[in-house]
């Protein structure tokens with residue numbers, strides 16, 4: 020199989036994947052630690068114990084780490100050539116990966132929402148390594164986002180990269196901002212689906228995909 024670099028005409032997709040390391044200086048990080056220390060302390064945390072004295076520092080670093088999706092992932096910019104023979108077979112054979120565990124931060128509260136993703140596509144002339152699908156989910160989940168945009172970005176990026184016959188994304192997540200504050204007592208999972216191409220027009224493909232995700236009959 021030959022390597023191939025997708026020629027992305029979608030600027031948003033290109034920018035989302037490209038490596039663009041965030042510029043946060045050590046001096047800024049130290050300042051953020053003082054903000055966090057002031058807030059944690061005012062909210063009730065005792066920052067004078069051996070266990071907690073470094074908590075503001077750890078919190079700021081951890082927050083930086085879990086939002087590393089903004090740094091991009093250039094390793095995503097490769098795919099494999101394959102051969103599409105056309106015909107009905109080509110338009111019906113799905114590649115489905117999941118469950119892919121993800122952790123994201125809700126942009127409304129900066130609290131985590133986490134769950135599992137299933138990503139499916141119907142290849143045309145290009146395929147992508149299975150591990151890349153996990154990378155794709157991580158790229159967009161390790162940010163401040165909402166479930167709707169997360170699914171849309173995964174679907175649109177895969178579509179732009181591979182130009183496949185179809186893309187399907189299923190996301191199921193628990194949102195801590197609502198759960199921890201007790202806003203919602205039942206149905207703790209939010210489910211969203213995203214269909215592109217053949218999936219949009221062929222209900223049996225959707226059924227098959229959802230079945231592979233452990234849903235439906």
Ligand SMILES: [Zn+2]
Pocket residue numbers: 125126127128129130194196197
């Ligand atoms: Zn929220």
Ligand SMILES: [Zn+2]
Pocket residue numbers: 103104105109110142143144184
């Ligand atoms: Zn094809």
